[in-house]
Amino acid sequence: MHENLKLSRFTVIIGHYGSGKTNLSINLALDLAATYDEVMLVDLDIVNPYFRSSDYTEMLGQNGVRVISPTFAGTTLDAPSLSAEVGAAFDCAGAVVFDAGGDDVGATALGRYAEEIKAIDHEMLYVINRYRNLTGSPAEAAALLGEIESACHLRATGVVNNSHLKDETTLETVLDSLPFARETAVLLGLPLRFTTVPARLAGELSPEPGAATHVENAYPIEIHVRTPWEDVS
Amino acid sequence: MTEKVLMKGNEALAEAAIRAGCRFFFGYPITPQTELAAYMAKRMGKEGGVYLQAESEIAAINMVYGAAGAGKRAMTSSSSPGISLKGEGISYMAGADLPGVIINVQRGGPGLGGIQPSQSDYFQATRATGHGDFHLIVLAPSTVQEMTDYVFRAFDLADEYRTPVMILADGMLGQMMEPVVLPEPKTEFPEKPWAVTGHKGQRSHNIVNSLHLQPERLEETNIERYERYARIKATEQLAEEYLVEDADIVVVAFGASSRIARSAVNKAREKGIKAGLIRPITLWPFPEDVISAAADRAKAFLTVEMNMGQMVDDVRLAVCGRKPVEFYGRAGGIIPTPAETLAAIERLAESLEGGAR
Structure with missing residues (x-):
């Protein structure tokens, strides 16, 4: 299904804290690894020390994704510094996903690379979640993007509807979010690039446009970002 | 809303x-x-x-x-x-x-x-x-x-x-x-x-x-x-009890570690170990009444904490020497995994079977 989504070779992921940027970035990177020999996931979050791409470096490495992390990520040293290694991403012959930090504060670090990113053909996807507190209306979600864009000196090129309620996500959760996602995209004048659907629910979708359970441009995702008690091994 | x-x-x-x-x-x-x-x-x-x-x-x-x-x-x-x-x-x-x-x-x-x-x-x-x-x-x-x-x-x-x-x-x-x-x-x-x-x-x-x-x-x-x-x-004492009624081993854990403990208790039950969980909600006043009542029935207690062993003292005070009270924990910012918590429950279960009760 997602073969049709035509993922860009350079994708920048931005959004609200907790909108699901990291989980989406991991899914995108793993999918791109099926197409490209070389895939990099650049963790640009220098604000939040928990639940970040760098926590998944080992799993991603085993699946052909190289993770570039802030210098002190995961060391419990609360020092916000970016690695010079990030520069390597712009010479990558394969695909690169940039996972920015949340909100305008988290996206500030992205601004350091604004000129480099503008110089290459890229997509910048704004991740929205209807169920997140304070960004649950199209107007709120649209307003936050303005703050993020002025912090990182880059413009979003598309919207990703990642509306979910973690493990309580049902097909209705996704379907009920579609009007919000469309309206937010219209307000922003941006295309709604795709809507994520937990892989476990993807089979329940109808492929027929117009059907009640049809989701246009559905992107099935696995849930990688979990709390430790969900470790079932 | x-x-x-x-x-x-x-x-x-x-x-x-x-x-x-x-x-x-x-x-x-x-x-x-x-x-x-x-x-x-x-x-x-x-x-x-x-x-x-x-x-x-x-x-x-x-x-x-x-x-x-x-x-x-x-x-x-x-x-x-x-x-x-x-x-x-x-x-x-x-x-x-x-x-x-x-x-x-x-x-x-x-x-x-x-x-x-x-x-x-x-x-x-x-x-x-x-x-x-x-x-x-x-x-x-x-x-x-x-x-x-x-x-x-x-x-x-x-x-x-x-x-x-x-x-x-x-x-x-x-x-x-x-x-x-x-x-x-x-x-x-x-x-x-x-x-x-x-x-x-x-x-x-x-x-x-x-x-x-x-x-x-x-x-x-x-x-x-x-x-x-x-x-x-x-x-005002408050605690949540989970599968405690027939439990041989009562795990006591609060906050995030109680979620780990609950996963481990479920796994232990699947393996035939009668484990239960008491989750103190008020840490002061400590729910000593619930712990004390459980001590009448249970064979042993295990506290699971993200520290070197602190609440275990309050559990020991409530149990008052009637049953063994063991501790399992990780410190420094490490969260115990459900698997290693299950292993701690299994070790305690084995020691009870060994006759040391």
């Missing part, structure tokens, strides 16, 4: 406080609780309240003292090292019988420690938050929903008993996201005839103070406060 929204634990703590009528928040940033202050900064102004980033943790807690003394619902939040700094002010609040809510989103210690989750401030919260004879009511949430509900409850308890109340959370709970139903904003509040709001010539002075230079008077205040503590102990 009954619709579920997705919130970070730290945001839920802040939003619930606003809905509980808190209009005075004084804080100082520290990982991993900073989102709480950031959320307050965004929301408090819109609610006509005060968000103030103080010059230090010590200043922040004393601002809470001031707002609480004037009869307002006030809160501060920090993480472990910051709570140590607030210790003096918390003791002053207890000494002046002031209500207020203090949030500790714990990180590893001692010293500057780390920024990953921990439960190593259990002793500090339940024994020695500051100098002098006093207790705080301490509530330990284990989900983002409970972060919301317990903050709401904390303000009511604080007013009812005129005592500071602490929410003892940890970095994992603060940073993780879960769906929550937010409570309706509170509109009715208890009268505070003791508050220092200006007597306007209509009544005698109200005094909020913790200094009593006459030992007899100071002893009197201590005795009165301990009578109140006895009432709290008798009525």
Whole structure:
């Protein structure tokens, strides 16, 4: 299904804290690894020390994704510094996903690379979640993007509807979010690039446009970002 | 609003406080609780309240003292090292019988420690938050929903008993996201005839103070406060019991580690080990009645904590030598895994079968 989504070779992921940027970035990177020999996931979050791409470096490495992390990520040293290694991403012959930090504060670090990113053909996807507190209306979600864009000196090129309620996500959760996602995209004048659907629910979708359970441009995702008690091994 | 929204634990703590009528928040940033202050900064102004980033943790807690003394619902939040700094002010609040809510989103210690989750401030919260004879009511949430509900409850308890109340959370709970139903904003509040709001010539002075230079008077205040503590102990103990009824091994865990323990208990049951879980919700007053009752039936206890063994002392006091009480924990910001917790349950089960009971 997602073969049709035509993922860009350079994708920048931005959004609200907790909108699901990291989980989406991991899914995108793993999918791109099926197409490209070389895939990099650049963790640009220098604000939040928990639940970040760098926590998944080992799993991603085993699946052909190289993770570039802030210098002190995961060391419990609360020092916000970016690695010079990030520069390597712009010479990558394969695909690169940039996972920015949340909100305008988290996206500030992205601004350091604004000129480099503008110089290459890229997509910048704004991740929205209807169920997140304070960004649950199209107007709120649209307003936050303005703050993020002025912090990182880059413009979003598309919207990703990642509306979910973690493990309580049902097909209705996704379907009920579609009007919000469309309206937010219209307000922003941006295309709604795709809507994520937990892989476990993807089979329940109808492929027929117009059907009640049809989701246009559905992107099935696995849930990688979990709390430790969900470790079932 | 009954619709579920997705919130970070730290945001839920802040939003619930606003809905509980808190209009005075004084804080100082520290990982991993900073989102709480950031959320307050965004929301408090819109609610006509005060968000103030103080010059230090010590200043922040004393601002809470001031707002609480004037009869307002006030809160501060920090993480472990910051709570140590607030210790003096918390003791002053207890000494002046002031209500207020203090949030500790714990990180590893001692010293500057780390920024990953921990439960190593259990002793500090339940024994020695500051100098002098006093207790705080301490509530330990284990989900983002409970972060919301317990903050709401904390303000009511604080007013009812005129005592500071602490929410003892940890970095994992603060940073993780879960769906929550937010409570309706509170509109009715208890009268505070003791508050220092200006007597306007209509009544005698109200005094909020913790200094009593006459030992007899100071002893009197201590005795009165301990009578109140006895009432709290008798009525406010709270714990959740899970599969305890027929359990041979009762795991005792609070907060984030109780979620690990619950997974491990389920796994143990699948393997035929009769395990159960008691999750203390109030850490002070400690739910000793529930633990003591379980000690009549269970063969052994295992506490699971993100520290070197602190709550285990309270479990031992409640069990009072009747059954063995073992401890399993990880420290420094490491969260025990369900698998290693299960292994600890299995070791205990084997030792019981070995006849050493």
